[in-house]
Amino acid sequence: MNTNIESIRKPRYINPYFGGVLLGLLLLLTMYITGRGLGASGAVKSAVVTTVDKVAPTHTENSTFYSKFISDSHSPMFNWLVFESLGIFIGGLISGAIFGRLKKLRVEHSPKITPKTRLWAAGIGGILFGIGSQFGRGCSSGAALSGTASFSFGGFLVMMLLFGTGYVVAYFFRKLWI
């Protein structure tokens, strides 16, 4: 095949195994300091609870789900995972700036689909991930990564099934990517 080397703009990513070692050490440090692992979806849950509580306070008080996360003393946004997720954003910003990936707003998509299709898929994927993370007691960070690393059976289960399902269904969604 005629491969035009120059058409592949290779970005500067760190070696994945080196990245993995760094991430593993960070996870270990997090568990050593806080006694629990890293997370991500919890911050969005706090944002949902806060928004609904602002719009309809009696609704959240009466709900068996929302009321678990409401306290009189502080806002649900005053939460470990919210600050940590803010950090994820800042860390991404710093890395993007250093490696030259911080650019104008854009949609990344396979050349075979339109940006619009990509955005629909991203939105639907996000909704599914949001719902799934609640049943799964965490997402790929909180349940699969941190759960497995701390030997939780549930975390291991989520890791195997999350990636396993990905491989099983990938064929049906291949047009979105390849």
Added chain:
Amino acid sequence: MGPLIPQGIITGEWDFVIALLLGIAFGFILEASGFSSSRNITGAFYGYNFVVLRVFLTAVLVAMIGLLYFNYFGWIDMDMLYILPTYTTPMIVGAIIMGFGFVIGGFCPGTSYTGIAIGKIDAMVFTGGLFLGIFIFSEAFPLFSDFYYSDNLGNVTVSDVLGVSDEVFTMIMVVVGLTAFWATWIIEKRVRKNINPYKFE
């Protein structure tokens, strides 16, 4: 001896500073490894880029082995470590839904935040979807609250359920991990020969 905050060695007022700093390191590693790109991430499902598998499995192995050593040297009290509880059926269902979300959306929550940071509109829409998904779940919660709390095994570890010790489980994971690194290296080389080179963004 750790963990430091539950032991009271670092006081609670430092909680959010520590959360922010650990988060910054987390986001930096995710972005620098290439997780701000959905096409890098889904490469693991189509064989053209296994970066997710490499980073994820390496991190799990390093953290597991590290914890075993920390425990062996008496640096951490494993009884104070939070073990994610297991609700078998709801978690199986949740993981399957997330598997669909992963392949369709191309991100997971943490990686989408780093995508937003470097200006990816698709990452913003994904995060918007997350918000909507959790909102839908929360509003519909009364419909399936019984299911949500079903099959509660408590804060069980792999050794509690499968009967293999943490050390043996780690050993198995190391062997599985190394095999996967080797196999995916070969698969990736073959697939990349046959697909059009894709442009990284």
